[in-house]
Amino acid sequence: MNNEIFLLKQGEIVLKGLNRRRFEERLMANITRRLHPYGKFRVYSRQSTVYVEPKAGVECDMEGAWEALKKVFGVVRMSRAHGCAKDPDAFFEAVKTYLDDQLRTAKSFKVESKRADKTFPMTSIELSQYVGGLINEAYPNLKVDVHNPEMTVRLEVRDFSGYVHANPDPGAGGLPVGVGGKALALLSGGIDSPVACYMMAKRGLALEMIHFFSYPYTSNEAKEKVLELAALVAPYCGRAVVHIVPFTKIQEELRRSCPEPYFTLAMRRFMMRISELVAEEIGAEGLVTGESMGQVASQTMSAMACTQAAISMPVFRPVIGMDKEEIVRIARKIGTFETSILPYEDCCTVFTPRHPKTNPKPADFADIECNYDFEGLCKEAVAGIERVVMRAKG
Ligand code: ATP
Numbered sequence: 001m002n003n004e005i006f007l008l009k010q011g012e013i014v015l016k017g018l019n020r021r022r023f024e025e026r027l028m029a030n031i032t033r034r035l036h037p038y039g040k041f042r043v044y045s046r047q048s049t050v051y052v053e054p055k056a057g058v059e060c061d062m063e064g065a066w067e068a069l070k071k072v073f074g075v076v077r078m079s080r081a082h083g084c085a086k087d088p089d090a091f092f093e094a095v096k097t098y099l100d101d102q103l104r105t106a107k108s109f110k111v112e113s114k115r116a117d118k119t120f121p122m123t124s125i126e127l128s129q130y131v132g133g134l135i136n137e138a139y140p141n142l143k144v145d146v147h148n149p150e151m152t153v154r155l156e157v158r159d160f161s162g163y164v165h166a167n168p169d170p171g172a173g174g175l176p177v178g179v180g181g182k183a184l185a186l187l188s189g190g191i192d193s194p195v196a197c198y199m200m201a202k203r204g205l206a207l208e209m210i211h212f213f214s215y216p217y218t219s220n221e222a223k224e225k226v227l228e229l230a231a232l233v234a235p236y237c238g239r240a241v242v243h244i245v246p247f248t249k250i251q252e253e254l255r256r257s258c259p260e261p262y263f264t265l266a267m268r269r270f271m272m273r274i275s276e277l278v279a280e281e282i283g284a285e286g287l288v289t290g291e292s293m294g295q296v297a298s299q300t301m302s303a304m305a306c307t308q309a310a311i312s313m314p315v316f317r318p319v320i321g322m323d324k325e326e327i328v329r330i331a332r333k334i335g336t337f338e339t340s341i342l343p344y345e346d347c348c349t350v351f352t353p354r355h356p357k358t359n360p361k362p363a364d365f366a367d368i369e370c371n372y373d374f375e376g377l378c379k380e381a382v383a384g385i386e387r388v389v390m391r392a393k394g
Pocket residue numbers: 185186187188189190191192193194210211212213288289290291296298299346347348
């Protein structure tokens with residue numbers, strides 16, 4: 001018999017007043033979807049906690065499910081709770097069985113009980129006192145401290161079973177993916193853009209991704225690497241739909257007719273406009289990039305004003321104020337770093353100007369873009385998009 005359940009404490013969503021129900025439903029739907037590969041679970045919420053119970057008689061992969069739930073945004077704390085009979089002494093036995101290691105090393109504790117089954121013969125306070133007394137006798141190292149205990153032993157009297165659990169693990173934090181609407185993230189093969197995806201998904205945005213691919217200047221391995229990155233961030237973002245845009249013709253056109261100092265920004269204006277067209281098509285309301293202030297010539301304030309001016313949709317740049325080291329730390333945490341540093345070229349690095357224009361102005365592009373059919377080339381690129389849906393990894 002499977003006698004373990006998970007308790008997931010909702011985060012900020014409890015603060016959201018009237019939207020609370022919508023947030024909670026989204027969180028439960030996201031949790032249910034993430035659990036799908038690991039068995040059949042009952043998912044429901046009570047008092048800002050989501051309960052995840054394996055369905056009776058079904059073999060579930062509890063370890064896999066637990067790991068997957070660590071990547072679900074909207075959960076601040078998570079506990080594994082162990083089942084026991086609904087009897088005061090059985091609660092104490094379960095505490096000794098499952099929490100022994102923690103109880104031996106802690107210095108202070110308290111017991112808190114929750115009673116969903118109102119037919120249970122003791123009140124919550126009586127149950128806490130009873131089990132607390134037994135713990136106090138069994139572990140001489142522990143003192144009761146109701147204000148600031150090192151360890152809080154929690155007892156739950158639910159309809160079909162009792163449960164014990166203690167200090168929870170941190171959850172992924174953030175807001176449930178989807179509550180903030182949808183955005184389109186520009187995913188390159190670098191370190192920054194997967195981190196940007198993670199950060200915006202954390203604030204509740206559902207994401208699709210777009211990648212600009214310049215075959216044969218960039219190789220199929222470079223494309224595979226980007227798809228791999230999409231699969232790695234998918235557990236956080238929910239899905240990994242990647243729009244692969246054929247970008248070769250535009251780059252060749254630019255090489256022919258764009259003054260070299262403006263080359264990168266002219267190319268990035270194409271990227272923004274094409275992304276905006278795709279975003280409109282898929283119902284996304286903003287774009288996301290991995291730009292960081294001053295990181296390269298195309299990421300100065302004036303350069304970003306030029307790329308933003310090509311479109312009217314907002315561009316979100318969650319790593320804008322972060323140092324590379326800080327971005328790398330997150331990339332390692334979410335498991336994208338090792339893939340990001342694989343040595344494949346990106347279309348941005350293929351034709352890099354020797355002397356990029358310093359202090360460019362959006363107005364400069366009026367003259368440049370009359371050398372080619374900006375809108376026409378954008379539409380043609382959109383028509384050639386390949387849409388790939390990746391399976392989430394991890
Ligand atoms: P990353 O930021 O992912 O490490 P990078 O540092 O090489 O890549 P740039 O090439 O300056 O950054 O690009 C800045 C941002 O533009 C990227 O973070 C990404 O959002 C977007 N971008 C760059 N190249 C591409 C591409 N080929 N396809 C899609 N988006 C791209």
